[in-house]
Amino acid sequence: MRIFKEKDYDAMSRRAASFIAAQLMLNPRSVLGLATGGTPVGTYKTLISMYQDGDVDFSGITTVNLDEYRGLSGNDVQSYRHFMDEQLFDHINIDKARTFIPDGMATDAEAECAAYDARIDALSGIDLQLLGIGGNGHIGFNEPADSFAAATHRVTLTRSTIDANARFFEDIADVPTEAYTMGIGSIFRARKILLLVSGDSKAQIIRDACTGPVTPALPASILQLHGDVTIIGDEASLHLLG
Ligand code: GLP
Numbered sequence: 001m002r003i004f005k006e007k008d009y010d011a012m013s014r015r016a017a018s019f020i021a022a023q024l025m026l027n028p029r030s031v032l033g034l035a036t037g038g039t040p041v042g043t044y045k046t047l048i049s050m051y052q053d054g055d056v057d058f059s060g061i062t063t064v065n066l067d068e069y070r071g072l073s074g075n076d077v078q079s080y081r082h083f084m085d086e087q088l089f090d091h092i093n094i095d096k097a098r099t100f101i102p103d104g105m106a107t108d109a110e111a112e113c114a115a116y117d118a119r120i121d122a123l124s125g126i127d128l129q130l131l132g133i134g135g136n137g138h139i140g141f142n143e144p145a146d147s148f149a150a151a152t153h154r155v156t157l158t159r160s161t162i163d164a165n166a167r168f169f170e171d172i173a174d175v176p177t178e179a180y181t182m183g184i185g186s187i188f189r190a191r192k193i194l195l196l197v198s199g200d201s202k203a204q205i206i207r208d209a210c211t212g213p214v215t216p217a218l219p220a221s222i223l224q225l226h227g228d229v230t231i232i233g234d235e236a237s238l239h240l241l242g
Helices: 009-026 041-052 080-087 107-122 157-167 184-188 202-211 221-224 235-241
Strands: 002-006 031-034 061-063 067-069 128-132 152-158 178-181 192-197 228-232
Touching: 002 009, 002 235, 009 041, 009 128, 009 192, 009 228, 041 080, 041 152, 061 107, 061 128, 067 080, 107 152, 107 178, 184 221, 202 221, 202 228, 202 235, 228 235
Parallel strands: 002 228, 031 061, 031 128, 128 192, 192 228
Antiparallel strands: 067 178, 152 178
């Protein structure tokens, strides 16, 4: 694991955007795994500025997102599809037909999950997967559990995740209780992983994920076993890691 400790959120976002831009320069046809949540917003903003300055080209890439709320259509302003359009895709030269996110409205959940994994396989896997980390150590929407779920699957969100994500909704009752998420296996097969972490509230969980036992009770801990993980965080989140 490589760890970059930046002084604050903006510095973290700049470093992360440069990391992603370098990947696209080395392979303009990269398959990027993308994440939602508050943490990557600054990275996406920086990538948009870099694109506007002519420093990065998204025309050849394909993206696959980690997850989507079950029951929300892509037109819903709370959907992760809407988030990605608004925070990144609508502002860069990406071919939207090559941006993939699970379909929250799929009628056959199992078929949707199988098709999502088949899509990733057909793309020959993910070159660089961007991740955040939930307050309970989840990655994507892989919540703490008794075992690691390998494939894309339907999950019931924990109370703490619903509470944490309620800030994006008018009413906590509007937060969906289920989601589709890439499995730990799908994430783990990415050739490179970039995890972003910000804020003091994540300091303990990121330390436990990096230095504690590898356990499905803390899904991000599996990253200790991956051969190419980079963590970029701010001082507030990484100060317990020394
Ligand atoms: C959500 C997303 C995760 C994200 C996590 C942390 O639950 N499904 O992919 O990493 O929230 O979000 P934030 O970055 O807002 O703390």
